[in-house]
Amino acid sequence: MTTPIAVGLSAVIVAADADAPYALATRHADGATGLPHGRFDPAGHRTFELGLREWVHAQTGFEPGYVEQLYTFGDLGRELPQAELDDAPSGARLISVGYLGLTPERTDISAFDAVWRDWHRYFPWEDHRKGRPEIIDQAIAPALVEWADQGGKNASDRFARVHRDFGLDGQPWIEERTLERYELLYEAGLASEASRDSGRKRSKLPPAALGEAMISDHRRILATAIGRLRGKIKYRPVVFELMPERFTLSDLQRVVEAILGLPLHKQNFRRALDRAELVVGLGAFTQATGGRPAELYRFRHEALREGHVSGVQTPHG
Amino acid sequence: MTTPIAVGLSAVIVAADADAPYALATRHADGATGLPHGRFDPAGHRTFELGLREWVHAQTGFEPGYVEQLYTFGDLGRELPQAELDDAPSGARLISVGYLGLTPERTDISAFDAVWRDWHRYFPWEDHRKGRPEIIDQAIAPALVEWADQGGKNASDRFARVHRDFGLDGQPWIEERTLERYELLYEAGLASEASRDSGRKRSKLPPAALGEAMISDHRRILATAIGRLRGKIKYRPVVFELMPERFTLSDLQRVVEAILGLPLHKQNFRRALDRAELVVGLGAFTQATGGRPAELYRFRHEALREGHVSGVQTPHG
DNA sequence: CGCCATTGTACTCATAGTGAGCATAAGATG
DNA sequence: CATCTTATGCTCACTATGAGTACAATGGCG
Numbered sequence: 001m002t003t004p005i006a007v008g009l010s011a012v013i014v015a016a017d018a019d020a021p022y023a024l025a026t027r028h029a030d031g032a033t034g035l036p037h038g039r040f041d042p043a044g045h046r047t048f049e050l051g052l053r054e055w056v057h058a059q060t061g062f063e064p065g066y067v068e069q070l071y072t073f074g075d076l077g078r079e080l081p082q083a084e085l086d087d088a089p090s091g092a093r094l095i096s097v098g099y100l101g102l103t104p105e106r107t108d109i110s111a112f113d114a115v116w117r118d119w120h121r122y123f124p125w126e127d128h129r130k131g132r133p134e135i136i137d138q139a140i141a142p143a144l145v146e147w148a149d150q151g152g153k154n155a156s157d158r159f160a161r162v163h164r165d166f167g168l169d170g171q172p173w174i175e176e177r178t179l180e181r182y183e184l185l186y187e188a189g190l191a192s193e194a195s196r197d198s199g200r201k202r203s204k205l206p207p208a209a210l211g212e213a214m215i216s217d218h219r220r221i222l223a224t225a226i227g228r229l230r231g232k233i234k235y236r237p238v239v240f241e242l243m244p245e246r247f248t249l250s251d252l253q254r255v256v257e258a259i260l261g262l263p264l265h266k267q268n269f270r271r272a273l274d275r276a277e278l279v280v281g282l283g284a285f286t287q288a289t290g291g292r293p294a295e296l297y298r299f300r301h302e303a304l305r306e307g308h309v310s311g312v313q314t315p316h317g
Numbered sequence: 318m319t320t321p322i323a324v325g326l327s328a329v330i331v332a333a334d335a336d337a338p339y340a341l342a343t344r345h346a347d348g349a350t351g352l353p354h355g356r357f358d359p360a361g362h363r364t365f366e367l368g369l370r371e372w373v374h375a376q377t378g379f380e381p382g383y384v385e386q387l388y389t390f391g392d393l394g395r396e397l398p399q400a401e402l403d404d405a406p407s408g409a410r411l412i413s414v415g416y417l418g419l420t421p422e423r424t425d426i427s428a429f430d431a432v433w434r435d436w437h438r439y440f441p442w443e444d445h446r447k448g449r450p451e452i453i454d455q456a457i458a459p460a461l462v463e464w465a466d467q468g469g470k471n472a473s474d475r476f477a478r479v480h481r482d483f484g485l486d487g488q489p490w491i492e493e494r495t496l497e498r499y500e501l502l503y504e505a506g507l508a509s510e511a512s513r514d515s516g517r518k519r520s521k522l523p524p525a526a527l528g529e530a531m532i533s534d535h536r537r538i539l540a541t542a543i544g545r546l547r548g549k550i551k552y553r554p555v556v557f558e559l560m561p562e563r564f565t566l567s568d569l570q571r572v573v574e575a576i577l578g579l580p581l582h583k584q585n586f587r588r589a590l591d592r593a594e595l596v597v598g599l600g601a602f603t604q605a606t607g608g609r610p611a612e613l614y615r616f617r618h619e620a621l622r623e624g625h626v627s628g629v630q631t632p633h634g
Numbered sequence: 635c636g637c638c639a640t641t642g643t644a645c646t647c648a649t650a651g652t653g654a655g656c657a658t659a660a661g662a663t664g
Numbered sequence: 665c666a667t668c669t670t671a672t673g674c675t676c677a678c679t680a681t682g683a684g685t686a687c688a689a690t691g692g693c694g
Contacts, residue, residue, distance in 0.1 A: 003359040005322045007391075007412065040391070042320040042410030047392040072389040072414055074324075074357070075364040093359030095324065097389055160622035171623075250670075268653065270672075275651090285661095291670025292660040305477035567641075585682065587643080592680090608641025609689040 007040035008096035009052045010218060012225035013064060015106045016242045018254035020118040022106060023222060025214075026059055027113040034215035035222065036060050036114070040097070052099050060114040064101040066241040070224050072097045073217060098221040100228060102241035119226060120261075122211045122219055125166075126178060126226070127261045132167075139209040140185070141168055147188035175260050178227035182220060185210060193219060230260055237278050239312055240299040248286060248294035249273065256312050272312065278303050324357035325413035326369045327535060329542035330381060332423045333559045335571035337435040339423060340539060342531075343376055344430040351532035352539065353377050353431070357414070369416050377431040381418035383558040387541050389414045390534060415538040417545060419558035436543060437578075439528045439536055442483075443495060443543070444578045449484075456526040457502070458485055464505035492577050495544035499537060502527060510536060547577055554595050556629055557616040565603060565611035566590065573629050589629065595620050 012035060013024035025033040038055030045051030049067055056062055074095040106116045120127045125136050144166070148158035165180045167173035185191040189198075192213040213219060232238050233256065242255055253269050273279055279297040287293035329352060330341035342350040355372035362368030366384055373379055391412040423433045437444045442453050461483070465475035482497045484490035502508040506515075509530040530536060549555050550573065559572055570586050590596055596614040604610035 005324055005357075005359050007322055040322075042322050048389075069388065071386060072365070074414070095365075097391070157622070164622065248671090265653070265655095266670095267655085267672080267674090272652090287661060287670095290662070291668080292662090292672085294671060305474070305481065565642090582682070582684095583641095584643080584645090584684085589681090604690060607691075608639080609643085609691095611642060 004092045006092040006094050007042075007048075008037055008094055009040050009048060009055060009099065010035045010037040010096055010221050011052055011056050011064065011067075011099045011101055012070070012222055013056065013060075013062060013101040013103060014119075014225065014229065014242065014259075015103050015116060016255045016258045017106075018251060019258070020120065021226075021258040022116040023119045023122075023225075024056075024060055024062060024109070025115050025117045027115065028215055032213065032215050033115070033117065035218045036062075037096075037218070048097055049099070056101070060109050060112050062103070062107055062109060062114075064103065066102045066238070068100050070098040070100050070221065070228055073221070096217070096221075098224060100225045102229075102238065104242055104244050119222065122214065122222060123178065123182070123226070124209070124211050125181070126175075128173060128175070129257050129261060129263050132173070135209045136166060140190070141166060143190055144184060144188055147190075175262055176227045176230040178230065179220070179223045180227075182223035186220070191219070193217075233259055233312055237276075237299070237303060237312075240278075243299065246282060246284075246296045246298055248296060249279075250294055252279075252297070269312070276303075276312075321409045323409040323411050324359075324365075325354055325411055326357050326365060326372060326416065327352045327354040327413055327538050328369055328373050328381065328384075328416045328418055329387070329539055330373065330377075330379060330418040330420060331436075331542065331546065331559065331576075332420050332433060333572045333575045334423075335568060336575070337437065338543075338575040339433040340436045340439075340542075341373075341377055341379060341426070342432050342434045344432065345532055349530065349532050350432070350434065352535045353379075354413070354535070365414055366416070373418070377426050377429050379420075379424055379426060379431075381420065383419045383555070385417050387415040387417050387538065387545060390538070413534070413538075415541060417542045419546075419555065421559055421561050436539065439531065439539060440495065440499070440543070441526070441528050442498070443492075445490060445492070446574050446578060446580050449490070452526045453483060457507070458483060460507055461501060461505055464507070492579055493544045493547040495547065496537070496540045497544075499540035503537070508536070510534075550576055550629055554593075554616070554620060554629075557595075560616065563599060563601075563613045563615055565613060566596075567611055569596075569614070586629070593620075593629075 011024075015022045015024075024036060026036055027033055036056040036059045038051070038059070040048060040051045045054070048069070052067065053064055056064055072095060076093075109116070125133050125140055127133060141162070144162040145159070148155055148162055151158040161180070161184060162168060163171055165174075165177045165184055182191065186194045189195060190210055192210065196213070211219075214222065229238070239252065239256055239259070242259070243252060249270055250266075252273075253264055253266060256269075257264055278300055280300050282296045282298060284296045285293040286296055328341075332339045332341075341353060343353055344350055353373045353376045355368070355376070357365060357368045362371070365386070369384065370381055373381055389412060393410075426433070442450050442457055444450060458479070461479045462476070465472055465479055468475040478497070478501060479485060480488055482491075482494045482501055499508065503511045506512060507527055509527065513530070528536075531539065546555070556569065556573055556576070559576070560569060566587055567583075569590075570581055570583060573586075574581055595617060597617050599613045599615060601613045602610040603613055
């Protein structure tokens with residue numbers, strides 16, 4: 001009699017507006033949030049994607065559009081006590097396949113136990129749009145350096161990772177290292193999931209500095225999704241999956257900034273867009289912005305067929 | 318009683334020298350080749366990676382070093398009749414997780430039913446080091462265009478894909494579209510796997526033009542691996558996983574060229590390497606090359622800790 | 635030995651792309 | 665109208681990139 005395998009499907013559904021990037025989260029009994037997820041049904045689901053769409057719809061009423069696979073997590077020890085996944089048969093080995101979905105609209109999900117959450121609630125150190133967050137140098141970096149110090153013969157490796165991934169002394173902040181940063185915090189016992197998973201209490205930091213936890217390994221999946229999206233936005237025109245049909249260039253820029261967690265130079269952003277021939281002006285204007293009316297643009301869908309590789313240029317990207 | 322799930326692990330183990338890029342392949346009864354693979358054992362394997370290493374070792378004697386996950390394939394209809402996977406329990410739903418491994422050395426595997434195979438045997442259209450292969454314009458493109466023509470209302474989409482992915486009339490050849498190209502051939506019924514999987518005979522092309530098939534969906538996994546590696550080599554210093562400790566810059570360039578399937582400009586390649594500070598000269602020289610002796614270099618392993626993002630620059634890349 | 639084929643290495647140069655800034659346009663607000 | 669706000673056009677220095685030219689150091693061969 002062999003151990004049965006259960007496949008979990010988890011979805012990171014992303015939307016964004018000028019203010020923030022959002023992830024669709026489900027609410028659980030104890031107040032914790034998680035990602036829409038459910039078990040893959042080998043008899044009923046022809047593909048993972050179909051199964052995923054079904055689950056997301058059932059739990060949030062949302063119908064995903066653009067979807068891509070992220071990663072398959074199968075390690076023992078990372079995932080949670082089985083109880084946490086309400087529908088997992090006990091004794092089964094759980095592996096989980098993460099997906100990323102993008103949508104232009106935060107649909108109404110008020111009828112469900114679900115919310116659109118600014119993802120910076122889970123990763124407060126990731127938002128650099130108004131400069132480097134103070135938490136990094138005030139709270140996170142010192143704690144990580146302490147952890148590195150205690151690393152014995154791994155100390156110098158840990159040190160290097162901390163410096164590299166959090167952009168310490170002079171090193172640049174690389175926005176797509178989201179997962180690496182989260183894993184550092186997890187390994188250092190600073191992410192609250194770490195103490196929860198191991199049963200030990202380790203962190204001495206105020207939890208607020210380290211973001212809200214999610215159930216199971218969902219925050220890890222979310223970190224994976226953010227890193228992947230931040231990378232992809234630069235070399236494929238995926239931002240437009242997050243935009244409505246018509247938008248101003250400033251709207252577009254603010255969405256890109258929200259995703260990257262970085263401020264961009266307006267004029268250069270426009271110049272790059274121009275060259276890439278990804279958008280066309282519609283001749284219509286909107287004065288909803290307060291100042292001079294902005295022209296409305298739309299994505300040139302033909303660009304996809306023309307094989308335009310480029311996405312949106314970003315600084316030091 | 319629910320359908321059980323079986324997880325297959327498949328490995329693309331890559332090596333390369335000045336002549337060609339190689340993938341480690343296993344030989345099967347009917348002369349067909351495949352990738353090292355086996356079933357994930359939920360009771361015995363703590364992680365996918367460990368399971369994978371075990372299987373690769375058992376089938377080829379090889380011990381993988383650098384390994385990364387590629388993709389998880391779970392769609393019905395793509396995979397093969399179960400019989401083909403010797404150890405799959407009938408009635409189970411098979412999903413398979415593909416991995417990419419890199420090694421600097423084609424180890425001796427003569428004791429096993431395994432071979433190091435130039436991957437161009439499976440993808441003859443991918444080698445552009447000596448110019449664009451003639452098969453593309455003489456055989457592949459016409460056949461694909463014919464397929465596109467028969468696409469009814471999808472004809473124009475098909476057309477666009479063919480032109481974009483194979484770099485037809487004026488469009489650039491994008492080396493990392495390996496998977497897209499294979500999928501086109503598969504969908505068009507030109508890859509011999511397609512007729513095998515569907516039971517119908519469709520291709521009118523001489524099979525040589527379209528490369529050797531592999532068992533199951535292994536050629537798809539190999540295509541995924543090649544595309545991923547070609548992309549990654551440009552922004553992460555992964556080539557060095559394919560190099561011995563000491564090498565000349567020409568060796569390095571030839572390996573990169575083999576992987577990318579493209580010729581590179583020697584002087585510019587060196588300049589880029591210089592700037593990236595990825596290698597250091599050893600002061601030692603080798604005259605094994607025929608002309609002026611070349612200096613030996615080694616990879617600066619510290620570069621990894623310094624977070625050097627850049628890999629090897631490539632033209633139009 | 636001298637010449638040539640072969641490979642390695644150092645520069646040069648035009649062009650394009652990037653980061654950063656100034657200047658001006660066109661609306662709203664009071 | 666003055667001022668604030670946002671949009672848009674343009675310039676400039678600097679760096680990267682694609683493509684050469686020139687020269688250096690070896691082995692092979694007549």
